[in-house]
Amino acid sequence: MAKEVLTENLNPQQREAVLYNDGPMLVLAGAGSGKTRVITYKFAYLVKKKRFPASSIFTVTFTNKAADEMKQRINLFFSKGLKQTWIGTFHSLCNRILRREIDVLGYRNDFSIYDEEERASLIKQILKDFNIHEALYKGVCNKISLLKSALISPEDFLTHNNGYSFDEKLGRVYLRYQDELKRFNALDFDDLVLLTIQLFKIYPSILKKYHDLFSYILVDEFQDTNQSQYTLLKILASQHRNICVVGDDDQSIYKFRGADIQNIFNFKKDFSEVKVIKLEQNYRSTQNILNVSNHLISKNFLRNDKKLWTDKCTGERVFYCRLNNEEEEARYVARSIKDLYLKANYEYRDFAVLYRINIQAKAIEDALRAESIPYHIISGISFYQRKEIKDLISYLKVIMNPDDNVSLVRIINSFYRGIGNATISKIELEARNLGLSLFATIKSMIRSNGLTLTIKNKLHDLIANIESISSKSFKNTADLLKEIIDKTDYVNRLDDKRLQNLFELISSAENTSLREFLDKVSLISSADDSPKGNSVSLMTLHNAKGLEFPVVFIIGLEDGILPYFKAIDDGEELQEERRLLYVGMTRARDYLCLTGAKRRKLFSKYQDFEPSRFLADIPRECCNWIEKIQPTIEDSNDDKAPMPPSSPYALTYSIGTKVKHPVWGVGVIRDCYGEGEDKKVMINFPGIGIKRLALKFANLQTMA
DNA sequence: AAAACTCCTCTTTTT
DNA sequence: GAGGAGTTTT
Numbered sequence: 001m002a003k004e005v006l007t008e009n010l011n012p013q014q015r016e017a018v019l020y021n022d023g024p025m026l027v028l029a030g031a032g033s034g035k036t037r038v039i040t041y042k043f044a045y046l047v048k049k050k051r052f053p054a055s056s057i058f059t060v061t062f063t064n065k066a067a068d069e070m071k072q073r074i075n076l077f078f079s080k081g082l083k084q085t086w087i088g089t090f091h092s093l094c095n096r097i098l099r100r101e102i103d104v105l106g107y108r109n110d111f112s113i114y115d116e117e118e119r120a121s122l123i124k125q126i127l128k129d130f131n132i133h134e135a136l137y138k139g140v141c142n143k144i145s146l147l148k149s150a151l152i153s154p155e156d157f158l159t160h161n162n163g164y165s166f167d168e169k170l171g172r173v174y175l176r177y178q179d180e181l182k183r184f185n186a187l188d189f190d191d192l193v194l195l196t197i198q199l200f201k202i203y204p205s206i207l208k209k210y211h212d213l214f215s216y217i218l219v220d221e222f223q224d225t226n227q228s229q230y231t232l233l234k235i236l237a238s239q240h241r242n243i244c245v246v247g248d249d250d251q252s253i254y255k256f257r258g259a260d261i262q263n264i265f266n267f268k269k270d271f272s273e274v275k276v277i278k279l280e281q282n283y284r285s286t287q288n289i290l291n292v293s294n295h296l297i298s299k300n301f302l303r304n305d306k307k308l309w310t311d312k313c314t315g316e317r318v319f320y321c322r323l324n325n326e327e328e329e330a331r332y333v334a335r336s337i338k339d340l341y342l343k344a345n346y347e348y349r350d351f352a353v354l355y356r357i358n359i360q361a362k363a364i365e366d367a368l369r370a371e372s373i374p375y376h377i378i379s380g381i382s383f384y385q386r387k388e389i390k391d392l393i394s395y396l397k398v399i400m401n402p403d404d405n406v407s408l409v410r411i412i413n414s415f416y417r418g419i420g421n422a423t424i425s426k427i428e429l430e431a432r433n434l435g436l437s438l439f440a441t442i443k444s445m446i447r448s449n450g451l452t453l454t455i456k457n458k459l460h461d462l463i464a465n466i467e468s469i470s471s472k473s474f475k476n477t478a479d480l481l482k483e484i485i486d487k488t489d490y491v492n493r494l495d496d497k498r499l500q501n502l503f504e505l506i507s508s509a510e511n512t513s514l515r516e517f518l519d520k521v522s523l524i525s526s527a528d529d530s531p532k533g534n535s536v537s538l539m540t541l542h543n544a545k546g547l548e549f550p551v552v553f554i555i556g557l558e559d560g561i562l563p564y565f566k567a568i569d570d571g572e573e574l575q576e577e578r579r580l581l582y583v584g585m586t587r588a589r590d591y592l593c594l595t596g597a598k599r600r601k602l603f604s605k606y607q608d609f610e611p612s613r614f615l616a617d618i619p620r621e622c623c624n625w626i627e628k629i630q631p632t633i634e635d636s637n638d639d640k641a642p643m644p645p646s647s648p649y650a651l652t653y654s655i656g657t658k659v660k661h662p663v664w665g666v667g668v669i670r671d672c673y674g675e676g677e678d679k680k681v682m683i684n685f686p687g688i689g690i691k692r693l694a695l696k697f698a699n700l701q702t703m704a
Numbered sequence: 705a706a707a708a709c710t711c712c713t714c715t716t717t718t719t
Numbered sequence: 720g721a722g723g724a725g726t727t728t729t
Contacts, residue, residue: 062718091719115719135712135725189719224718257717357715417705523719542716564715580716603714604720708728714721 002079005044010037017244017277018042021050021216024237024271026264027246030308031293031586032284032548035246039218040070042244044077046216054078056213058236059087061220064524066546067092070220086214090229092523094192099515101199101206110515112186112397112404113522116141117390119188122406126176132169144174148190149226149258151197154178183437185403193228200235211239222247222267226258234270241271249304250297253542253580255572264304282308282586284548286315288622289592293585299617300575308586318618319593320557321626322611326360326600328628330367333553333595337536338371340551340591348374352537352549354584356562359602360555361538374535378543384521388498389505391415393521395484396477399470400514402439409438415488416458423455439463477509477517541584552588554581557596558609581614598629659683660701 007015014034017027018041029035043059046052061067067088075081086093099109114122123144124137147157154175158168181187187195200207217237219225222245225233237243245267252261268274282290290308297303319336323329337351353364361377368375383389391414394407402408405428412419431441442459445451451459465487474480485491491499509517537549541562556562563577585592594615599608659669661683669683 064719066718089719113719116717192719221718253716254718256715259718359714540716542718545718566715576716706729708726710724710726712722712724 033279219245223252330363334367350550378539551591557612
């Protein structure tokens, strides 16, 4: 049975946001204020009550995870489920449009999509050609991406600088990069949005088609849009002006990737008739946590003022503890986790440790391991970025789009070893001379005589394999992948673990066409990072956005770490660091614990750190403020977790022991206290809860 | 193709 | 001061 659109389930502001649909609306949604709820209800309301076709609502977010969650929650309102919808990320929705329309822009619709790595290898190649130090590629990639997200074309960029500066060179690299992408029939992530804009600007008739198709635009995480994304939204909304954007300027933490917080303020100017709604009721955190967070963020200037409130209780005080060094900090965190785990009714999955930079995780890992606390790290490295996976995907890309030189070179290097860079350069030079693709050039060079026989044989294999695979039709992409593996000796060089990954890739390719599969793997980065097992989560503050945990630790509250030293001299960046801390704090439901170290190792040398300047922005009366700083003497025994087992009882019933109780069944000992006859245990019985029992009467049985 | 050497960086990373 | 990437040497 489909869920009803019951607006009584919403608070007044949420309801207003759902019911209002006479033009542009800006919903300023504070952390934990139910913004996804508003978007899903609004979607359902528009379709069920206002008779908008579901396929006419362009609903856009930033991550696949968010898009999937939204789809799922929207589908609950429709008994049959929706089939044709436009709910997705900017990139996936643009991709969908471009796959249909791109031919007018001089690309074929079997274009490849390049990720960071492929972009980097193309840029490296260009730098080499231009005799520019190749090691600069990272900075060049970044700058080009920022230019593209700011809608500055190579031509614009070249005309706006006037000398032989570095920018002049950068401009020429940028120009060449775009030309090469087109020659390879490839788009990078930025192009997906950029070319969609171009398409609409150059071809009004195509724009008309999509104007007629989309009658409402819903945008999530609007504060994270860059200029090109916002431009696309403006173009799409220009006719009917039915656009609702939801966001929170206080949670804008992706400036370094081009996100422009200014878009929130521009929205009010560009759509002067805008209706602004603030969602300030928070359904997540205790009052203490909100007090602390509100105070902190209020120190930022240039923001839409908001004050989160809750009808939850005051809750525990926010902890702040400063320790001597990173090891002690980590030990403090680990022991606090264990302590809370044992004393309160929390699972390990209820805890998160958040940090500014990835290297901070190391000390925490060591400490958690020492306390045998299970944990997992949520990081950016994904399944699809592994070498063996990307090699296979490159093979698929060449099969779909033989002009894709970056992928072709990659598969030559990984599948047809023995062909070195010298040979590849020779072929590339020839390709330029002939004005042919690399693939066609290789074909012609096999027949000419400028190469050794061994190399010719390898190249012949390459061409023959690709052509034979391309000419066959496969039931699905899994079979295609198997064929590639059969025809090459690639798998012989892989160890078991990598082989296992390949099997996983193959099974994920069942039931999809080549095109679908490549779109999926190109536009997904992190392969479903759903929390593995019941363990503590470790992640950067950036990765924590959108999540929530009952207990949150934020470590490294030091000037130089948070705020990071590179951001300290720049007012804008300092504000972003403050927002980063704010995002971290507002992840917490019940407990928030901040820690810092006096001394830590950074860049392989010990340095002293002052407490974070942000600590001055939070009200102490909401906190428990502890400084565990010992000048020199190693003295860490006074803060050991409360569990030193010494009596015979404690030995048999030490923490973690599985026991069986005649009434409650099997449980795990969480705490053990008291002496002799009065000894009591605290036991967590799964599904029943925590019981405190006197050991004398409990009648426990130890289990293996 | 592996080994040795040198140089460089050292923040965060939705697609 | 470690670790990665690129380059040169064997």
